[in-house]
Amino acid sequence: MLEVKTPKEVLRLIEKEFKPLGRTETVPLAQAPGRVLAEAITAKEYVPDFDRSTVDGYACRAADTFGCSDAIPAILSVAGQVLMGESADFALSRGSCVYVPTGGAIPRGADCAVMIEYTEDFGDGTVGIMRPGAPGMNLIFRGDDVFPGKEILSAGRLLTAQDIGALAAVGKTSVPVACRVKVGVISTGDELVPPGETPGPGQVRDVNSPLLTAMLTDFGAEAVNYGIAADDEELLRRKMQTAAQECDTVILSGGSSVGVKDAACRIIESMGELLLHGIAIKPGKPTIMGKTGNKPLIGLPGHPVAACFAAQLFVLPLLGRLMGRKQEDFTVTAELTESLGANHGREQINACRLLREGGKLLASPIRSKSGLITQLAGADGFFIISRDCEGLPKGAQVQVYLY
């Protein structure tokens, strides 16, 4: 008999039971943001590839400027200028300088750049330097940023737009990423009709299919919709088996009646192994998880809010595990706008809106009696009240998971 597990135990179970799929593909940079990097990226070259000035000014030898001041400038002869995009393949002789723009190359012999603001062009081929330089001042040297062999990005990173910039800088035009995990989505329930239809008496629209599809897509997975299955064990079994054959993982949601919950467990057991029967969270408790081979088979609650919380807390980390993602999502700290009771012996999850007031970020909990729309629409995220906490006072800090 499987016991109800705590959220931490479930996350450990996911780590233990499932391995990254290891399937990778190479995509052009433009398609890489939001994907999981499959291999560490190591620089093969120097960035910058030459010594550069970080200011508009004169590259010179610092020693030639020591002791200079506004009153007694160091007089240097101007040996020319370096244009952007050109090399500075010459040596600077003592007592001379060259004009360099920001980012421009520095000739051999120069060991600093003096900002143009601290110089005066005498118009006779010499400039006066009014502030002494120091070796290295206003320069960035070859390889200061990156050198061959330096790891730029580690495997498992979720690529950002900024990473794309860095990859472009070292000449990477494509990168190896984890293939999108293919997730079969099935809704069950005799009461469900597709969202486009008007529900008859006692019926409701299937919210979980579009909700989960959007969450999965957003996470970088590929959702495959298997539609609504009636509460019939054999039908459900066949749908689950088909989905498991065609996908990397299957999510079944719903089954509001006790019989269907048991049926989902029996089906998962018959296809492989049941790993988890209930999680100590409210809402979201009737979440089950099993596997056939390395393929996770998940049963989520039928109530969309419960399914949403359970999906974000457990299904997305599981998909991250399958794609080899090695990064967590960050929570936002906010202050509760009102006190909130809790006394359930299991973690209580509350949707909230975030608002900024006087520089403070506030979390306004959304109260609703099993509300569906109100807990989802317009919410900015949710926070968790721990299982041993009897409630939070107004002003308490909560960690908000963003939608």
Next chain:
Amino acid sequence: MLEVKTPKEVLRLIEKEFKPLGRTETVPLAQAPGRVLAEAITAKEYVPDFDRSTVDGYACRAADTFGCSDAIPAILSVAGQVLMGESADFALSRGSCVYVPTGGAIPRGADCAVMIEYTEDFGDGTVGIMRPGAPGMNLIFRGDDVFPGKEILSAGRLLTAQDIGALAAVGKTSVPVACRVKVGVISTGDELVPPGETPGPGQVRDVNSPLLTAMLTDFGAEAVNYGIAADDEELLRRKMQTAAQECDTVILSGGSSVGVKDAACRIIESMGELLLHGIAIKPGKPTIMGKTGNKPLIGLPGHPVAACFAAQLFVLPLLGRLMGRKQEDFTVTAELTESLGANHGREQINACRLLREGGKLLASPIRSKSGLITQLAGADGFFIISRDCEGLPKGAQVQVYLY
């Protein structure tokens, strides 16, 4: 002569000078996440559309159970059961009850549901109720969640997966969203070569085009790449004019030499009006902004890190303004892992990595001398040190803008 503006002044300027474009399109729900809702969505129906039980148990009249206990259960006759997806179009007589599954419809006359755990089936057509009900207990009434006329989502909201669920619940299968803003991206600089090429002496790869393209796409805009323009005012002017004709806004980045910076200002002035000449941030100061009609023309610094910061702080809010987005991005609070100096008279921006240690979120600032890769690759975001602050001690709390 335009003065350097503070970041707050720039954001106010954006509000004042630019109006939402007001172009909308209707997209199916599956394509709606990440788009900006163009109109408020109001419910046209009740959710739920019937009174429902929130537990598996017996629907009954609370009054029939008052005073019952484990020792003296209230005995009710079972008038049948309501199946999922079926209506309960009958009246419950006094002294009787019906079995209802979670989410099932409640017959007229019933005013509570008692969890099955607190009942005993005597097998003779009666059940014993061991805990008294109270009117409304374990029920959700018609329209409790949403009723006709209730605003579900407000205009300007960036749609989340959860919003999609709520929209599906009220039968919306498509929604009106703001059209993607079309942004022309131009890089300038004689030193630039496309990312796929190997830079010669004094040359560097064009990082800003792929970086900005990725940032814009991520934000829900459409980036149109106009390639690299050499430092030639006439060429640049023609490219800017073409881009302004074909796009809703143009971003020019680069122009490291003083001459090109001036050229960008002259071009923007000749096309319309220069609104802004420099922002008091470091890095990112040489950011300029102007307009031709309601079309923003932006000049970003050439250094990719400066361009990235300026884009996130000013260009993205500007695009949000054009798309009518009424939402801010939330920052994450973290503790500095080391002290950090600052004394610039302008806001200093620092990239950082985030790490969790003992439940605390830590921000580790990335120190680099004008570093490009190191400030972008692998960073989780950045934080800002205010202009009047001389530095932050280790352990100080910073607000991190996530990449």
